Amino acid sequence: MANTLHETGFYLYSSRVETLLSPETSLVSLFAASFVAATLIPLSSEAALFAVLKMHGDLLWPALAVATLGNTLGGMSSYLIGRFIASKKPLAQLERVRRYGAPVMLFAWLPFAGDALCVAAGWLKLNWIAAMLFQAIGRFVRYWLVSAGALW
Numbered sequence: 001m002a003n004t005l006h007e008t009g010f011y012l013y014s015s016r017v018e019t020l021l022s023p024e025t026s027l028v029s030l031f032a033a034s035f036v037a038a039t040l041i042p043l044s045s046e047a048a049l050f051a052v053l054k055m056h057g058d059l060l061w062p063a064l065a066v067a068t069l070g071n072t073l074g075g076m077s078s079y080l081i082g083r084f085i086a087s088k089k090p091l092a093q094l095e096r097v098r099r100y101g102a103p104v105m106l107f108a109w110l111p112f113a114g115d116a117l118c119v120a121a122g123w124l125k126l127n128w129i130a131a132m133l134f135q136a137i138g139r140f141v142r143y144w145l146v147s148a149g150a151l152w
Contacts, residue, residue, distance in 0.1 A: 023059055026052045030063060031070040038074025038108075038139075040115055045071055046146045053150035060147060067143045072136045075108050075118045079131055082122025093120040102130035106138035 030045075030052050037045035049067045052059060093116040097104050105121060108114040121131045 021055060023056045026056055027059065027062060027066050031066045034067045034070030035074040035077075038071045038115075038118075039077060042111075046142075049143055049146050050150045053147055057151055060151065064140065064143050064147060068136055068140045071109070071139045071143075072132060075105075075114070075135045075139070076128070076132055078115055078118035079122035079128065082119035083125060084122075086123045086125075093117050094123060097121055097126070098124055102126050102134050105131050105134035108135040109139045109142045 030048050033043055033048035034045040037043040037048075045067060049063060052063050056063070093113065097117060097120040102121070104117060105126075108117050110117075118131075118135070
C-alpha cells in the first residue's frame, strides 16, 4: 500500500512537471519572458529561448517567431511610453534616433540602450510600422544566433 501511495504521489508530481515543461507552456513562457525583457525590467529572453530549444529542439521556428514577436511587442510598449509621455526633457538617445531614423531600431535589442532607443523613437513619433519592422529584424537576427548556439 505504501509503495502505491508513493508511486501515485510521484506520478502526480511528474505529471505536473511535464505539463509545466510541455511545448505549449514553454512557448507561452518564452513569449512572456521575451515581452518583459524588452521593457525596463531586466530579464534574459535569450536564456529563455536557449532553455526552450534545449528541451524542445523541434520547436526552432515557432520559438524564434514567439520570441521575436514577444520582444518586438515589448519594445513597442516602450515606444508607446515615449509617444505618450514626451516632454521637454531631452533623452540621451534622442539625437541619435533623430539622425538615423527608424533603421537605428535594428539595435533595439541591445541591453539598456535598446530601451532608450524605443522610448526615443516614440518620443520623436517615428513611423510606428517602420520602427516595429526594424526592431523585429534586429531581434530576429539576435534570436537566430542564440538558437544556432543552442542547437549546435
